[in-house]
Amino acid sequence: MKAFAALYLRLDATTSSNAKLEALRDYFAQAPADDAAWAVYFLAGGRPRQLVPTRVLRELATALAALPDWLFEESYQAVGDLAETISLLLPQNGQGSDDGLAYWVEAHLLPLRGLPAEEVRQRLPPLWAQLDRPSLMLCLKLITGSFRVGVSKLLVTRALAQLAGLDAKRVAQRLVGYTDIGHRPSAADYHRLVAAESADEHSQRGGQPYPFFLAHALQAPTEQFDALLGPPSDWQVEWKWDGIRAQVVKRDGQLWVWSRGEELVTDRFPELHSLAQTLPDGVVLDGEILVWKPGATRGALAVQPFALLQQRLGRKTLGKKLLADAPVVLQAYDLLEWQGEDWRNRAQHARRRQLERLVAEYPLAPVLLSPLLEGLSWADLAEQREQSRSLGVEGLMLKQREALYGVGRTKDMGTWWKWKIDPFSVDAVLIYAQRGHGRRASLYSDYTFAVWNAPPGSPERALVPFAKAYSGLSDEEMRKVDAIIRKTTVETFGPVRSVTPTLVFELGFEGIALSSRHKSGIAVRFPRMLRWRLDKPVEEADDLATLQALLI
Amino acid sequence: MDLVIARPEGLYCPPGDFYIDPWRPVDRAIITHGHGDHARTGNRHYLTAASGEGILRSRLGQAIDLQTLAYGERIRHHGVTLSLHPAGHVLGSAQVRLEHQGQVWVASGDYKVEPDGTCAAFEPVACHTFITESTFGLPIYRWPSQAEVFAGINAWWRANRDQGKASVLFCYAFGKAQRILHGLDASIGPILVHGAVEPLNRVYREAGVYLPETRYAGDIPRNDPLLRQALVLAPPSAGGSSWMRRFGDYSDAFASGWMLLRGTRRRRGVDRGFVLSDHADWPGLLWAIGQTGAQRVMVTHGSVNVLVRYLNEQGLDARAFATEYGDEDESTPAGAEA
Numbered sequence: 001m002k003a004f005a006a007l008y009l010r011l012d013a014t015t016s017s018n019a020k021l022e023a024l025r026d027y028f029a030q031a032p033a034d035d036a037a038w039a040v041y042f043l044a045g046g047r048p049r050q051l052v053p054t055r056v057l058r059e060l061a062t063a064l065a066a067l068p069d070w071l072f073e074e075s076y077q078a079v080g081d082l083a084e085t086i087s088l089l090l091p092q093n094g095q096g097s098d099d100g101l102a103y104w105v106e107a108h109l110l111p112l113r114g115l116p117a118e119e120v121r122q123r124l125p126p127l128w129a130q131l132d133r134p135s136l137m138l139c140l141k142l143i144t145g146s147f148r149v150g151v152s153k154l155l156v157t158r159a160l161a162q163l164a165g166l167d168a169k170r171v172a173q174r175l176v177g178y179t180d181i182g183h184r185p186s187a188a189d190y191h192r193l194v195a196a197e198s199a200d201e202h203s204q205r206g207g208q209p210y211p212f213f214l215a216h217a218l219q220a221p222t223e224q225f226d227a228l229l230g231p232p233s234d235w236q237v238e239w240k241w242d243g244i245r246a247q248v249v250k251r252d253g254q255l256w257v258w259s260r261g262e263e264l265v266t267d268r269f270p271e272l273h274s275l276a277q278t279l280p281d282g283v284v285l286d287g288e289i290l291v292w293k294p295g296a297t298r299g300a301l302a303v304q305p306f307a308l309l310q311q312r313l314g315r316k317t318l319g320k321k322l323l324a325d326a327p328v329v330l331q332a333y334d335l336l337e338w339q340g341e342d343w344r345n346r347a348q349h350a351r352r353r354q355l356e357r358l359v360a361e362y363p364l365a366p367v368l369l370s371p372l373l374e375g376l377s378w379a380d381l382a383e384q385r386e387q388s389r390s391l392g393v394e395g396l397m398l399k400q401r402e403a404l405y406g407v408g409r410t411k412d413m414g415t416w417w418k419w420k421i422d423p424f425s426v427d428a429v430l431i432y433a434q435r436g437h438g439r440r441a442s443l444y445s446d447y448t449f450a451v452w453n454a455p456p457g458s459p460e461r462a463l464v465p466f467a468k469a470y471s472g473l474s475d476e477e478m479r480k481v482d483a484i485i486r487k488t489t490v491e492t493f494g495p496v497r498s499v500t501p502t503l504v505f506e507l508g509f510e511g512i513a514l515s516s517r518h519k520s521g522i523a524v525r526f527p528r529m530l531r532w533r534l535d536k537p538v539e540e541a542d543d544l545a546t547l548q549a550l551l552i
Numbered sequence: 553m554d555l556v557i558a559r560p561e562g563l564y565c566p567p568g569d570f571y572i573d574p575w576r577p578v579d580r581a582i583i584t585h586g587h588g589d590h591a592r593t594g595n596r597h598y599l600t601a602a603s604g605e606g607i608l609r610s611r612l613g614q615a616i617d618l619q620t621l622a623y624g625e626r627i628r629h630h631g632v633t634l635s636l637h638p639a640g641h642v643l644g645s646a647q648v649r650l651e652h653q654g655q656v657w658v659a660s661g662d663y664k665v666e667p668d669g670t671c672a673a674f675e676p677v678a679c680h681t682f683i684t685e686s687t688f689g690l691p692i693y694r695w696p697s698q699a700e701v702f703a704g705i706n707a708w709w710r711a712n713r714d715q716g717k718a719s720v721l722f723c724y725a726f727g728k729a730q731r732i733l734h735g736l737d738a739s740i741g742p743i744l745v746h747g748a749v750e751p752l753n754r755v756y757r758e759a760g761v762y763l764p765e766t767r768y769a770g771d772i773p774r775n776d777p778l779l780r781q782a783l784v785l786a787p788p789s790a791g792g793s794s795w796m797r798r799f800g801d802y803s804d805a806f807a808s809g810w811m812l813l814r815g816t817r818r819r820r821g822v823d824r825g826f827v828l829s830d831h832a833d834w835p836g837l838l839w840a841i842g843q844t845g846a847q848r849v850m851v852t853h854g855s856v857n858v859l860v861r862y863l864n865e866q867g868l869d870a871r872a873f874a875t876e877y878g879d880e881d882e883s884t885p886a887g888a889e890a
Contacts, residue, residue, distance in 0.1 A: 012814070013823055013824055014823060015821075065691065067691055068862075068865065070861070071690075071691060071858065071862060074690060074855075074858050075690050075691055075692045078690055078692065078813075079692055079813055079815070080815050081814070081815070084813070084814055085692065088691075088692040088693075088694070088812070089691055089692060092694070437815070438814075438815055438818070439815050439818040439819045440815065440819075441813060441814070441815025441816065442813070442815065442816070443819075475819060
């Protein structure tokens with residue numbers, strides 16, 4: 001536990017990727033394989049189910065620290081992280097346990113799940129007493145499932161690849177499924193991650209998908225595109241779909257559907273099950289799952305709002321009516337495997353050509369071929385992009401014609417750009433604030449925004465809340481807003497403060513839909529602050545009519 | 553009668569007709585210590601601890617009308633017996649003891665209970681009413697031992713030196729900087745200071761506080777290899793300024809009590825945070841309050857509401873005093889909480 005805690009502190013102390021890479025290599029070079037197996041799991045984003053209910057943890061920590069409940073709550077509000085708060089409040093212990101990470105996880109932590117609260121209360125104090133503060137915080141983060149340390153899966157992959165002298169793509173492939181919620185990594189798993197390459201590795205891959213290749217955001221004026229990207233003819237241009245990114249794997253007569261989080265979602269999409277019969281073996285498609293308008297003519301862009309897909313995902317069982325009202329299709333845009341062979345090292349245009357042939361040759365009912373857009377110039381494409389909102393897409397995708405299919409958000413094998421349309425925006429008023437977490441801890445940084453419910457001059461005009469947002473401000477702005485909130489507080493209820501409305505922000509969001517769950521009757525997607533409107537008085541903020549006009 | 557009340561000008565003693573650390577100009581001001589939010593210009597007469605004279609004159613001007621008292625020395629003013637006692641915060645910092653018609657009040661200013669070798673150590677003073685600060689008034693604040701913190705700073709400096717990198721440590725120029733200098737292992741390499749730090753070093757040295765040899769960073773040419781072995785002390789305001797460019801590829805750190813929290817550490821955006829404060833931590837506050845034997849406690853700047861509620865639950869008569877004192881590190885808005 002000590003060694004992993006030391007690694008955590010080293011990773012946490014730097015923002016440099018190289019320094020993090022070095023810290024990871026140093027750790028893996030000396031860690032026993034069983035510890036390394038769990039370290040990979042946690043660092044790459046694996047999270048076991050919550051081991052102990054939060055309530056039990058809080059009660060126990062409050063009792064051990066001999067504090068009143070309200071003082072624990074005040075402390076938590078100042079720290080912004082439960083595991084850290086508890087580690088700061090518990091009686092301190094000088095020594096750290098020398099037992100390894102694997103022993104701690106398997107012998108001490110995992111067995112806690114499902115135990116009666118009374119038993120947990122017996123077991124935890126003697127465990128905590130064995131740990132110094134860094135180890136204690138780490139242990140608590142593992143228990144609460146909130147372990148995060150600014151390391152991407154890609155970085156872990158690179159560290160392991162460098163250490164083992166392997167291609168990073170190979171390691172990424174071996175890591176697929178490694179962080180699944182039910183997986184308990186062992187020393188043997190770790191050895192497999194870093195083992196020398198074997199000839200039959202590819203044939204033993206079962207239903208595994210490939211690591212997804214991700215796009216970078218393109219944020220430059222269109223006039224610079226020629227200089228930045230070269231001519232449009234070097235690029236494959238498609239719509240940017242607003243659905244669920246997925247790989248469809250067909251091997252050995254079986255079908256698997258994987259989401260971008262490498263989660264197996266085959267059961268969620270019965271519409272795709274016919275592909276088990278219609279797709280040939282040894283095929284992997286990459287594309288986007290979308291709700292499609294029932295009965296739409298083939299060739300028409302009949303994509304339905306993301307909200308419908310979300311509703312579907314929220315349901316435990318998929319009834320007949322739901323399947324009829326909100327059927328899905330796969331907009332296929334890439335072919336990663338053909339006739340059992342890995343095609344990722346072939347150029348984008350070659351993969352596309354083969355994908356077109358495949359779709360033409362086989363009757364794949366739920367699969368549509370993501371259409372290509374033609375444009376003589378970037379200006380021409382920019383004009384086509386303007387239709388995005390009315391078509392229900394997010395903008396354009398630009399894929400280098402010569403690009404190979406990379407791993408994660410890389411650029412070394414060619415690039416995919418997402419060229420999104422500007423978000424919706426309205427000017428809204430800050431009415432409630434709450435302290436944030438992580439780097440925003442103890443600052444009032446999480447806000448609720450409102451718009452007016454009637455035009456200026458109307459009697460009984462009031463502000464109605466419609467969105468919460470916490471991102472988009474600079475640290476400097478956040479400090480200023482925090483100070484204003486403290487000065488203009490009207491009331492505090494629990495951790496929330498209501499303030500005299502004085503602050504107006506331009507709020508950006510990606511989508512908007514009617515909602516019966518919100519007071520305003522409207523729900524927005526990915527709201528964030530675009531700009532602090534210091535120039536705008538509260539009275540001139542937008543009203544509900546502005547929002548309603550954005551509903552298509 | 554209350555010996556101290558809050559007035560728009562500052563904390564005021566009605567029978568004695570003087571103020572303690574006023575934030576608006578007054579006729580008579582007792583200054584607990586030289587930090588800017590407690591010692592302001594424009595007052596007609598000043599009174600402070602003898603060991604704080606050098607600091608106060610260097611900050612407010614040599615010509616101020618200043619009377620000093622040795623720690624423990626008593627004077628009477630309008631029937632109020634007044635004396636100053638060590639607060640352990642920075643050089644010359646004092647608690648103010650007031651006695652009038654059998655009532656004793658003590659105003660602590662800012663204080664730290666752990667001795668650090670750069671100023672007289674905090675001495676509890678028995679009183680009926682104690683005015684306490686509450687900068688770190690939450691139980692999450694418990695300071696690691698100074699030995700542990702200095703071992704951490706030395707190890708960080710040594711590792712940077714071995715990689716040929718300067719170590720830039722940001723800290724408040726008055727008090728914190730000298731405390732760090734006093735505790736460092738000067739054998740690791742040269743120690744450079746920013747222009748804001750050097751004048752205060754001089755005052756400390758004149759007061760007989762041991763500080764290792766320091767050099768003004770501005771005197772070292774840009775490509776001097778010495779820079780890559782050096783520890784540099786600079787005020788937080790120097791961060792991100794062009795002054796920093798001379799150090800090339802450096803590692804930076806910040807020394808403050810707020811560095812105890814991961815969130816504030818990350819918001820600072822420095823490589824390392826060292827937990828070193830000139831204020832009492834939570835156990836320190838409770839210990840100091842207990843030592844005075846006071847039944848009544850007035851709480852100023854920091855986590856006022858928390859400390860007031862907690863002390864009341866412990867059976868004391870605790871109340872809030874609104875003041876305009878801040879926090880010299882300014883790395884968290886907690887000071888605005890009051």
